[in-house]
Amino acid sequence: MSFAALTRLRQGLAALRTDHLERRRLLLDGAQGAHVTINGQHVISFCSNDYLGLAADPALIRAAHAALDQCGVGAGAAHLITGHHRLHHDFESAFAGFIGKPAALLFSTGYMANLAVITALVGRHGELFADRLDHASLVDAAQLSGARFSRYRHNDLAQLESQLADSTAQDRLIVSDLVFSMDGDLAPVDALLDLVERYDAWLYLDDAHGFGVLNQGRGGLTDAARASDRVIYLATLGKAAGVSGAAVAAQPDVIEWLIQKARPYIYTTASPPFLAACLLESLRQIEAGAARRARLSAHVAQLRQGLAGLKRGVLMPSDTPIQPLVIGANADAVQLSKDLLQRGLMVPAIRTPTVPVGTARLRITLSASHSADDVAQLVEALHALD
Numbered sequence: 001m002s003f004a005a006l007t008r009l010r011q012g013l014a015a016l017r018t019d020h021l022e023r024r025r026l027l028l029d030g031a032q033g034a035h036v037t038i039n040g041q042h043v044i045s046f047c048s049n050d051y052l053g054l055a056a057d058p059a060l061i062r063a064a065h066a067a068l069d070q071c072g073v074g075a076g077a078a079h080l081i082t083g084h085h086r087l088h089h090d091f092e093s094a095f096a097g098f099i100g101k102p103a104a105l106l107f108s109t110g111y112m113a114n115l116a117v118i119t120a121l122v123g124r125h126g127e128l129f130a131d132r133l134d135h136a137s138l139v140d141a142a143q144l145s146g147a148r149f150s151r152y153r154h155n156d157l158a159q160l161e162s163q164l165a166d167s168t169a170q171d172r173l174i175v176s177d178l179v180f181s182m183d184g185d186l187a188p189v190d191a192l193l194d195l196v197e198r199y200d201a202w203l204y205l206d207d208a209h210g211f212g213v214l215n216q217g218r219g220g221l222t223d224a225a226r227a228s229d230r231v232i233y234l235a236t237l238g239k240a241a242g243v244s245g246a247a248v249a250a251q252p253d254v255i256e257w258l259i260q261k262a263r264p265y266i267y268t269t270a271s272p273p274f275l276a277a278c279l280l281e282s283l284r285q286i287e288a289g290a291a292r293r294a295r296l297s298a299h300v301a302q303l304r305q306g307l308a309g310l311k312r313g314v315l316m317p318s319d320t321p322i323q324p325l326v327i328g329a330n331a332d333a334v335q336l337s338k339d340l341l342q343r344g345l346m347v348p349a350i351r352t353p354t355v356p357v358g359t360a361r362l363r364i365t366l367s368a369s370h371s372a373d374d375v376a377q378l379v380e381a382l383h384a385l386d
């Protein structure tokens with residue numbers, strides 16, 4: 001009997017190979033950090049989201065050991081059964097206090113949190129408005145919600161406003177990355193807040209790349225957005241926080257609604273409680289992390305100054321640790337990434353269709369765990385290859 005579906009799948013894989021779109025997983029040994037062993041090669045990595053260098057921090061490791069001894073490995077059940085550990089609960093309170101919102105809810109991943117929040121707040125009679133550069137998890141959530149889905153050009157609030165003005169939906173939700181993950185720029189938070197107030201909508205801000213880094217680590221919320229009941233805030237906890245998971249902060253009734261209604265919250269096992277212990281320690285390190293953030297800012301300034309005269313590529317305007325160097329054609333970006341790797345520097349090439357045609361780039365991410373010498377090596381190599 002022929003197995004037509006498997007044949008089609010094999011043809012699909014072959015097509016990816018011919019189009020140079022096949023993705024390969026690199027093998028990491030040891031701990032995440034600025035200096036890592038990947039596929040057996042020692043490299044300086046400019047590709048992790050471990051912006052503060054907390055992923056292998058000794059204080060977090062100690063917190064993990066202590067919690068493992070006390071509460072074991074697995075949570076054993078969903079939050080609404082018997083999996084909701086005091087450590088989860090304590091982290092939620094601490095996170096809400098730190099962000100300056102009245103309540104918070106912990107999720108296992110940012111992807112799940114996005115599915116949860118969006119599907120719980122809008123359904124078939126709702127409408128979602130999303131920036132074209134929003135993260136894939138937000139787009140997937142929109143599809144799952146069944147709501148009408150309108151996308152606006154990147155940070156184009158005039159287009160967004162005209163979409164809002166045309167909307168007859170019962171519930172409206174604007175969804176935006178707070179720091180855009182491929183460009184490193186910010187959403188205009190106060191202008192978005194003004195729109196949700198005028199058009200009676202919710203505003204959901206995904207701050208995966210701002211939490212821990214911006215505004216003394218509190219992320220990209222402005223004071224007005226922090227105070228607004230319309231604003232729902234997401235921090236993912238596997239990036240600057242160095243651990244795993246995600247936390248949503250909002251008005252208490254919104255959090256209660258998520259607990260009651262959000263299926264990706266309800267129908268899944270709680271994350272291991274020792275991770276919540278790590279997160280509590282991570283939050284302390286973030287709060288006391290001025291020196292890490294100062295180091296990170298110094299690296300950003302050093303890189304931008306060092307690459308100013310480059311001919312082959314131009315840095316996009318960004319003050320965040322995401323520093324995209326736009327090269328242009330897919331093949332050129334890939335070649336430059338390979339040449340850097342030969343020199344022991346790992347910087348990923350981001351190609352179409354992830355980014356628009358002609359803007360293939362090296363996505364350089366910096367971390368407090370880099371040294372000034374690491375950054376200098378990258379700058380020198382890019383000049384040598386220019």
Ligand SMILES: *Cc1c(COP(=O)(O)O)cnc(C)c1O
Nearest residue numbers: 109110111135137181208236238
């Ligand atoms: C990484 C990321 C997510 C997903 O978070 P995970 O915890 O890794 O699942 C969501 N949104 C944005 C903008 C991200 O960069």
